[in-house]
Amino acid sequence: MNTVKNCMDDAGVLLAKNARKSGIPKSTFYQFVQKNQMERLAHGIYLSPESWEDTAYVLHLRCPQAVFSHDEALYYHDLVDREPMQPTLTIYSGYNTQKLTASGIKVYTVKKELLPIGKETITNAFGHEIPMYDLERTICDLVRSRSHFDFQDFQSALRRYAARKDKDLNRLMEYARLFRVQNVVRNYLEVLLG
Template sequence: MIKSKRFEQLDKLIVEHDGMLRTSQVIDCGIAKAIFYEYVKKKNLQQVAHGIYVSEDAWVDGMFLLHLRCSQAIFSHESALFFHDLTDREPSPYAITVRRGYSTTRLKAEGFSVYTIKSELYEIGLTTGQTPFGHAVPIYDMERTICDLIRSRNSIEMQTFQGALKMYARRKDKDLRTLMRYAGMFRVEKILRQYLEVLL
């Protein structure tokens, strides 16, 4: 009797969370691990990462899943451009930034573009964006993203780079004061001025 009640509870939970369940969520709802694992088996849920299960017919939000697996990762560079409507391409592979010293081997092996940054610059411009599925994930703001692009310009497609700068220059909500402040921190002030002189 208890089990069928718990299964009903899990059915509701999985619908609420768009076909994705975390072991920690289930335990927080007072459902025993053993019952949850039985449910996983019965419903044929797929384990997509440690403690994260999805139903077979779920459209998995890849960005949100990456955030759940690696809370240290902040969407940056081309991925951040996508969040800010500064590119018309959907980011593939996802570009993320982690603190220097964090092990990037597994993420790189899975094909993600991984950038590392020293700790004191890691949280500059940190904000939140919404994935196309409506989940909140950590991203860098527009101004930080522009500085990141300039720092990594040799590894970014010229078309993407120039397109983003042109779109940014046309934006009503751009914050040039913040942009110059960040540029000083990231030591790209001189190059940034050269680009802005042409665009503004």
């Protein structure tokens, strides 16, 4: 049974796929899960009872191709004050998002080649690394999806971005061209930076 324990990460998360890769029989794995009263968080993902659940990390494990975006990224980059009501991810078009949306996750899709644009790895409050879009990609996503945002939040996020010292306007315009929102972004920035 010690071999199963070796498959658990520092956060107390145990993945069935890691146990399979280590050659641990299913019966041994499930005996360990039951004996240690591990909580099933999602298909193939279990948490030890003495650990805190990091929902963002678990979501990343459930869907490793997805990137935290929109509301999540706006909050992380301090462009809005309100914590997101529900997790927000971006995944490539054609990915079956049914299970994600059924579990209350807001999902946006993009062409597969646009998914990695602006993707970075951040360390969240629990100390886990998760993928999130950078500041400039977040602004492009905000502009592209502006009809989904409250107008005051939209304006506030753009104002905060314009006031930041760490903004990269060249990168922003490069991303804006890729997402075909360069004219809209330019118009907003001219007003805010004017």
